[in-house]
Ligand code: SF4
């Protein structure tokens with residue numbers, strides 16, 4: 001099988017061995033635990049509560065929603081009583097309004113949860129509605145609502161659905177395990193998406209450091225005419241949407257454009273499982289597969305964790321820490337967010353929780369740029385990271401935009417290779433996000 005790749009990129013240490021061979025495990029919150037549901041868990045408009053303090057709620061019941069198209073409802077992942085509404089810090093660093101529910105431990109199910117739907121009897125619109133009502137968002141990144149992604153404008157013809165199974169971030173193995181342990185659900189999720197795009201072909205793109213997943217999926221799809229497994233060179237950031245599309249199709253997403261502009265749609269592995277649950281069984285998104293790893297953790301692994309459970313309760317349920325971590329990260333070490341508290345809930349876009357020891361965390365002092373050009377030669381977007389960094393330092397927003405700073409995919413490769421350890425990616429990321437927020441507000 002020919003291996004596919006993109007331009008530039010880096011090869012960070014993979015650090016996946018401690019979890020990649022361990023099957024998925026399910027963690028259930030204990031009775032009496034407080035579950036916290038932020039009303040902002042994904043890209044799009046915040047939700048508003050549709051329950052009140054003192055209400056009894058069921059497992060899977062919708063508790064918050066929004067009328068905005070780009071939004072996604074929130075569901076309770078336990079049965080219990082609404083104890084309060086308060087501000088909560090999320091693992092993405094955002095402080096959001098949140099609903100607090102005390103788990104009664106009874107798991108009383110909401111009455112719309114079904115055992116099976118024949119999705120082939122549903123129209124495309126009905127399928128998309130079920131995905132929206134289940135609160136499904138992209139589970140591999142910023143959490144863009146999946147029903148929006150699956151509704152491109154009519155003039156955008158999708159010919160390829162790429163299944164993003166590259167999982168290029170160091171430490172992360174949750175998609176790898178999902179491919180191995182929930183193969184049929186992933187395939188059902190793909191069949192549902194292909195029902196929305198009947199003329200498209202699905203490419204299941206897996207990095208070549210997961211030969212067991214490539215073999216299993218190749219075997220499982222041997223009779224599927226519309227699916228093909230593609231082997232990717234293991235290189236970071238292979239899983240970034242634009243790089244993945246280039247690797248698979250040699251097409252470039254135009255600056256400021258979307259994958260649909262070039263006929264492609266990218267869906268993450270765990271998102272496909274959420275689609276399968278939503279469409280076939282009317283199950284909302286109430287759990288997330290999270291990789292727990294790092295030298296300070298007693299029992300690394302991949303866990304199905306109920307959304308709303310705090311990282312503290314999650315950690316305690318799987319054996320806790322064996323030493324004091326020097327750094328905690330929500331997500332991977334390249335694109336994740338440093339955490340300073342364990343009293344933060346698992347949300348829809350939680351992908352990993354790393355508790356790293358001092359040996360695993362290198363600290364450096366930032367020095368002057370020596371114009372070596374390494375950041376340029378490794379940038380997968382072909383940008384000039386040192387120039388963008390200078391634009392940020394000098395507050396030159398117009399120059400930042402002219403130098404295509406908004407095309408940055410925030411991969412962190414430039415900072416990783418910089419011998420002067422300049423905080424290039426961090427500076428570009430914060431400026432880019434500030435600008436995106438301005439654009440969202442129409443400025
Ligand atoms: S400038 Fe952006 S896209 Fe380029 S290497 Fe740095 S973080 Fe990645």
Ligand code: SF4
Nearest residue numbers: 369370372373375418
């Ligand atoms: S890698 Fe670092 S030192 Fe080299 S040009 Fe880029 S910013 Fe300057």
